[in-house]
Amino acid sequence: MATNIVLQGLPPYVYALINHHKIAKDIWDKVKLLMQGTSLSKQERECKLYDEFDKFSSVKGETLHQYYLRFAQLIIDINIIQMTMQPVQVNNMFLNSLSPEWGKFVTDVKLAKDLHTSNYDQLYAYLEQHEVHANEARLMRERFPEPLTLVSNYHQPPSHFNNYHSQYTTP
DSSP: OHHHHHHHTSOHHHHHHHTTOOSHHHHHHHHHHHHHHHHHHHHHHHHHHHHHHHHOOOOTTOOHHHHHHHHHHHHHHHHHTTOOOOHHHHHHHHHHTSOGGGHHHHHHHHHHSOTTTOOHHHHHHHHHTTHHHHHHHHHHHHHOOSHHHHHHHHSOOOHHHHHHHHHTSOO
8 A cells, every 4th residue: 555655656667667577675775876867867956047047148140039938938947847046046046147238227127126125027017117228228239340430430520510610619
């Protein structure tokens, strides 16, 4: 009876590997060995997820929504295997991994929100309101990769300014 109870609680792949054993000790030894393998794979999974989390970053051309969905899936995977992370750690990763055009808005969020009590869903909702402006910043950055080029092209005085200016200045 005890053997049946133990067998019913096993994952199907473990049960399939031990169901032919008749002696309880053999069953128990095999279960221990197989479940230890499960534990190791959980550790490997944790390591892989920590690595994915540490290396998470935006992908060129992705929208804020796509970025949010990829990040949310990573956090769901982390939660499934019951890894614990502090909200401030998750929120900082979410904000700091955004592409450069989000810099001003990330600073605004950090000033406006408490990263210890907020969650990345709230941060996404806040940032989503500014996506049009972030896209404009991205387009400007693509058009003028050098900041000085942008300034020189953007603040060019009209050509008639030089004529007017030279008439009223003393040599």
